[in-house]
Amino acid sequence: MKRKLFTSILALAAFTLVFGTSALAAGTEPMTKEQLNSLTEEQAQERATQLTQRVNEIKDIKKNELSKEDRQEVKKELREIKKELDFLNNKLTLSVGAVIIIVLLIILIF
Numbered sequence: 871m872k873r874k875l876f877t878s879i880l881a882l883a884a885f886t887l888v889f890g891t892s893a894l895a896a897g898t899e900p901m902t903k904e905q906l907n908s909l910t911e912e913q914a915q916e917r918a919t920q921l922t923q924r925v926n927e928i929k930d931i932k933k934n935e936l937s938k939e940d941r942q943e944v945k946k947e948l949r950e951i952k953k954e955l956d957f958l959n960n961k962l963t964l965s966v967g968a969v970i971i972i973v974l975l976i977i978l979i980f
Contacts, residue, residue: 900954901917906957909958914958917958918958921951922955924947924951925951928944928947931944
Protein backbone atom coordinates (compact mmCIF):
# COMPACT_ATOMS: atom_id res chain seq x y z
CA MET A 871 0.00 0.00 0.00
CA LYS A 872 2.73 2.44 0.95
CA ARG A 873 4.71 1.49 -2.12
CA LYS A 874 1.80 2.33 -4.45
CA LEU A 875 1.29 5.65 -2.73
CA PHE A 876 5.01 6.45 -2.94
CA THR A 877 5.23 5.57 -6.65
CA SER A 878 2.13 7.59 -7.49
CA ILE A 879 3.49 10.62 -5.61
CA LEU A 880 6.85 10.20 -7.33
CA ALA A 881 5.17 9.96 -10.74
CA LEU A 882 3.13 13.07 -10.01
CA ALA A 883 6.25 14.97 -8.96
CA ALA A 884 8.09 13.91 -12.11
CA PHE A 885 5.14 14.90 -14.28
CA THR A 886 4.98 18.30 -12.59
CA LEU A 887 8.69 18.91 -13.10
CA VAL A 888 8.57 17.95 -16.77
CA PHE A 889 5.45 19.88 -17.74
CA GLY A 890 5.38 22.60 -15.09
CA THR A 891 7.71 25.07 -16.78
CA SER A 892 5.95 24.86 -20.14
CA ALA A 893 2.68 25.63 -18.37
CA LEU A 894 4.23 28.80 -16.95
CA ALA A 895 5.25 29.97 -20.40
CA ALA A 896 1.89 29.16 -21.97
CA GLY A 897 0.37 32.48 -20.92
CA THR A 898 2.57 34.56 -23.21
CA GLU A 899 3.01 32.90 -26.53
CA PRO A 900 5.04 34.99 -29.00
CA MET A 901 3.14 36.77 -31.73
CA THR A 902 4.26 37.13 -35.33
CA LYS A 903 5.02 40.56 -36.78
CA GLU A 904 1.85 40.37 -38.89
CA GLN A 905 -0.21 39.80 -35.75
CA LEU A 906 1.57 42.65 -33.97
CA ASN A 907 0.99 45.02 -36.90
CA SER A 908 -2.73 44.28 -36.89
CA LEU A 909 -3.16 45.19 -33.20
CA THR A 910 -5.02 48.34 -32.26
CA GLU A 911 -3.52 50.76 -29.75
CA GLU A 912 -5.62 49.33 -26.91
CA GLN A 913 -4.70 45.76 -27.81
CA ALA A 914 -1.03 46.70 -27.98
CA GLN A 915 -1.21 48.27 -24.52
CA GLU A 916 -2.96 45.17 -23.16
CA ARG A 917 -0.33 42.90 -24.74
CA ALA A 918 2.48 45.03 -23.30
CA THR A 919 0.86 44.78 -19.86
CA GLN A 920 0.63 40.99 -20.19
CA LEU A 921 4.28 40.77 -21.17
CA THR A 922 5.47 42.98 -18.33
CA GLN A 923 3.45 40.88 -15.88
CA ARG A 924 5.16 37.77 -17.26
CA VAL A 925 8.57 39.40 -16.83
CA ASN A 926 7.71 40.18 -13.21
CA GLU A 927 6.65 36.55 -12.69
CA ILE A 928 9.99 35.40 -14.09
CA LYS A 929 11.84 37.79 -11.77
CA ASP A 930 10.06 36.22 -8.80
CA ILE A 931 11.18 32.71 -9.76
CA LYS A 932 14.16 31.40 -7.80
CA LYS A 933 16.47 30.69 -10.70
CA ASN A 934 18.98 28.72 -8.65
CA GLU A 935 16.31 26.07 -8.09
CA LEU A 936 15.71 25.61 -11.83
CA SER A 937 17.50 23.07 -13.94
CA LYS A 938 19.90 24.18 -16.67
CA GLU A 939 17.34 23.50 -19.41
CA ASP A 940 14.67 25.47 -17.58
CA ARG A 941 17.01 28.45 -17.14
CA GLN A 942 17.78 28.35 -20.86
CA GLU A 943 14.05 28.32 -21.66
CA VAL A 944 13.49 31.29 -19.35
CA LYS A 945 16.33 33.23 -21.02
CA LYS A 946 14.92 32.45 -24.45
CA GLU A 947 11.45 33.55 -23.35
CA LEU A 948 12.84 36.80 -21.93
CA ARG A 949 14.64 37.54 -25.21
CA GLU A 950 11.42 36.96 -27.17
CA ILE A 951 9.47 39.17 -24.77
CA LYS A 952 12.09 41.92 -25.12
CA LYS A 953 11.89 41.77 -28.91
CA GLU A 954 8.10 41.89 -28.83
CA LEU A 955 8.03 44.81 -26.37
CA ASP A 956 10.56 46.72 -28.47
CA PHE A 957 8.35 46.16 -31.52
CA LEU A 958 5.24 47.26 -29.62
CA ASN A 959 7.03 50.39 -28.39
CA ASN A 960 8.28 51.12 -31.93
CA LYS A 961 11.89 51.10 -30.86
CA LEU A 962 14.44 51.00 -33.62
CA THR A 963 17.71 49.35 -32.76
CA LEU A 964 20.75 49.86 -34.95
CA SER A 965 23.99 48.00 -34.74
CA VAL A 966 27.30 49.83 -34.59
CA GLY A 967 28.13 48.70 -38.11
CA ALA A 968 24.86 50.06 -39.46
CA VAL A 969 25.47 53.42 -37.81
CA ILE A 970 28.98 53.62 -39.31
CA ILE A 971 27.65 52.80 -42.79
CA ILE A 972 24.91 55.44 -42.46
CA VAL A 973 27.43 58.06 -41.35
CA LEU A 974 29.75 57.18 -44.25
CA LEU A 975 26.89 57.42 -46.73
CA ILE A 976 25.90 60.83 -45.37
CA ILE A 977 29.50 62.02 -45.67
CA LEU A 978 29.76 60.73 -49.24
CA ILE A 979 26.47 62.31 -50.29
CA PHE A 980 27.35 65.76 -48.95
